[in-house]
Amino acid sequence: FGTFNLFDPNNDMINRSQLSKTSEYEDKVKVEQLGMYFQDQLRWDRWVLIAGGRYDQFKSSSDYTGQYQYGPDWYPYENYTEADQNQFSYRVGGLYEFENGVAPFISYATSFEPTASTEGQNYKPEMGEQVEVGVKYMAPDMSKSGSISLFNIVKSDALMADPLDPWGAKLQVGELTSRGLEAQGTWFITDALDIAANYTYLDVEVTQDSENGLEGTTPIYIPEHAANLWANYFVYDGALAGTRASAGVRYVGEMQMDATNTQGMVPSYTTVDLSFGYDMSYLSSSLSGASANLIVNNLFNEESYTCYDMYNCWYGAEQTVELNVNYNF
Numbered sequence: 001f002g003t004f005n006l007f008d009p010n011n012d013m014i015n016r017s018q019l020s021k022t023s024e025y026e027d028k029v030k031v032e033q034l035g036m037y038f039q040d041q042l043r044w045d046r047w048v049l050i051a052g053g054r055y056d057q058f059k060s061s062s063d064y065t066g067q068y069q070y071g072p073d074w075y076p077y078e079n080y081t082e083a084d085q086n087q088f089s090y091r092v093g094g095l096y097e098f099e100n101g102v103a104p105f106i107s108y109a110t111s112f113e114p115t116a117s118t119e120g121q122n123y124k125p126e127m128g129e130q131v132e133v134g135v136k137y138m139a140p141d142m143s144k145s146g147s148i149s150l151f152n153i154v155k156s157d158a159l160m161a162d163p164l165d166p167w168g169a170k171l172q173v174g175e176l177t178s179r180g181l182e183a184q185g186t187w188f189i190t191d192a193l194d195i196a197a198n199y200t201y202l203d204v205e206v207t208q209d210s211e212n213g214l215e216g217t218t219p220i221y222i223p224e225h226a227a228n229l230w231a232n233y234f235v236y237d238g239a240l241a242g243t244r245a246s247a248g249v250r251y252v253g254e255m256q257m258d259a260t261n262t263q264g265m266v267p268s269y270t271t272v273d274l275s276f277g278y279d280m281s282y283l284s285s286s287l288s289g290a291s292a293n294l295i296v297n298n299l300f301n302e303e304s305y306t307c308y309d310m311y312n313c314w315y316g317a318e319q320t321v322e323l324n325v326n327y328n329f
Contacts (some may be wrong), residue, residue, distance in 0.1 A: 007049050025066030025077070032059045033114065046097045053090040058114035058125070059083065081122040086113035092284070095136070103136045105149075115159060123172055128155040134182075146185030153178040160219050161308060163259035174208035176219070192234045199227040217261045221306060223268070225253035242282030246275040258309035268302035269316070289328040296321050 043152045061082040067074050093107030111128035120273065129218030134149025158176035184198035204222050209215040230248035235241055252271070255266040274296040281286035304316035 009156075017294060021069075023066065023068035028063040030061045034059070044135045048096065048097065049092075051090070051092045053088060054112075055088045056114065057086040058111055059085075060114070062122075073141045074279045083115070085125045087125065087127070090120070101140055103138075104134070104138060107131075109288045109309045110320040111155075121171075122261065123159065124157040124295070126155055126157050126159065130154075140259060143188045144186070146183070148181070148183040150181055151179070154207075158206075159215070161259050163214075163309065170210050171214070172216055173206050173212060175206070175209060177207045179203045179204055191230070192236065195229070197227070201223075201225055214259060216269075217259065218256050220256050220259055220308065223253040223255050225268075227251045231277045244275075244277040246277075248275075252304070255306070256305045263318045264309045266305065266307050266313075269302050271297070271302045271304070272299040274299055290325065291327075292323070292325050294321070294323050 004010070037052065037054035037055060038081070039050070042049045052159065058081070062080070064079045064081075065077065067076050069075075089110045089112045091107060091109035093105060093109075095103045095105035097103045105180045107130075109130045109132075111126075111130070113126035113128070115123035115125055130151060132149050132151040133192040134147060136144045147317075155176045156174065157172050157180070159170045160173055160176075163170045180200065180202040182198070182200050184196075186196045188194045188196065188205045191265045202222060202224055204218055206214045206217050226249040228248060230246065232244060234244045235245075242324040249270060251268070251270045253268045257263045257266050278292045280290040280292065298317060301319040304314065305313045307313040
């Protein structure tokens with residue numbers, strides 16, 4: 001086909017009339033969703049109680065038609081499916097605020113996730129239950145805040161990737177359980193310096209699946225550990241007044257390479273990001289609202305990728321440098 005010049009592209013290097021096709025399909029999907037919800041919060045002394053509910057009505061249809069070639073002959077294909085799903089979901093929770101800023105909390109919630117049909121597939125809606133307990137903290141002077149929580153989520157009829165077909169329809173397993181811990185905090189050390197950090201631990205497992213043989217496995221794209229740390233430094237005086245310098249580190253742990261958990265692990269990776277900003281109002285009051293920013297993502301060009309299986313992997317974002325000017329009005 002010759003060479004392809006990115007700066008002077010020739011999109012007609014291939015004679016399309018010489019290309020042959022073996023199939024063609026069209027999927028007409030129609031989706032309608034109506035939701036009604038309410039929420040109320042009650043404060044009594046140091047108690048905070050919250051309750052809410054939502055009713056969802058979901059309708060969808062998929063008219064999947066086309067034709068495919070087998071040998072010298074063409075054969076028509078048609079599959080029409082529709083779904084009519086509705087469910088009431090709710091959540092309740094409460095916390096108690098101590099004078100020192102500590103606030104233990106607990107919550108329970110149900111969920112309803114409708115699923116639209118694609119390529120003639122008709123799925124059940126995903127149903128879920130979540131229990132969460134934890135502790136929040138806010139310093140009296142609001143210079144420090146944080147929270148830590150434990151959660152357990154059980155999702156029934158959960159959709160997952162089909163290990164035999166990375167491009168096709170998904171599988172629906174009986175039950176997916178997620179247990180984990182989340183911790184996050186912020187600290188305004190001085191008027192000029194602040195830091196923020198968070199950490200997540202996830203233990204996700206297919207706990208019921210009698211049809212696909214995936215019981216006991218961990219889904220793809222889910223790291224067991226993930227964390228990030230970010231710091232901002234602001235300059236208010238001197239020649240560099242109006243300048244902001246920021247730096248951050250992101251860590252993503254290992255993930256399963258395939259849905260059957262038989263092809264190994266996708267390696268963990270750590271990236272470093274930098275950001276510099278300047279508030280142009282320090283140059284002139286007429287530039288109030290204008291700012292310039294230099295952003296460097298993946299400073300050291302750390303290699304990363306995600307996988308569907310050992311034959312289908314995609315590289316993560318490489319090093320990027322972005323310079324922008326913004327104006328807020």
